[in-house]
Amino acid sequence: MLEGIIYQNKDRLSAGIIVAGWDNNNAGTVYNVPLGGGLFKAPWAIGGSGSTYIYGYCDATFREGWGRDETVEFVRNALALAMSRDGSSGGTIRMAIITQDGVERIFVPGDQLPRFWDKA
Numbered sequence: 001m002l003e004g005i006i007y008q009n010k011d012r013l014s015a016g017i018i019v020a021g022w023d024n025n026n027a028g029t030v031y032n033v034p035l036g037g038g039l040f041k042a043p044w045a046i047g048g049s050g051s052t053y054i055y056g057y058c059d060a061t062f063r064e065g066w067g068r069d070e071t072v073e074f075v076r077n078a079l080a081l082a083m084s085r086d087g088s089s090g091g092t093i094r095m096a097i098i099t100q101d102g103v104e105r106i107f108v109p110g111d112q113l114p115r116f117w118d119k120a
Helices: 002-008 049-053 055-061 068-085
Strands: 017-023 027-033 040-042 093-099 102-108
Touching: 002 017, 002 027, 017 093, 049 055, 049 068, 055 068, 068 093
Parallel strands: none
Antiparallel strands: 017 027, 027 040, 093 102
């Protein structure tokens, strides 16, 4: 549905959309609907101005089959890296973990973001 809406309005919309969720048939699923339409299923998706800084990190780091804690660490690190390079990427992290049990929300304030540039 979103793919059609974005494609039909590609001259008026300026948004890429990431759609994720959980259901009994497919378990966890992530789709990327980029600018101009299209629909791409992948194990992870990123978008926005900071994403260009972290594609290499995500490609090199992500592993299939991670549990909750490894996935949360991956997302937190990826967002912190993007935010450290892109002034438009915000100052805090808000995550929603979607599973068969519901939605868990995690908030990471700016003063608790991982820092990579000052490690010895």
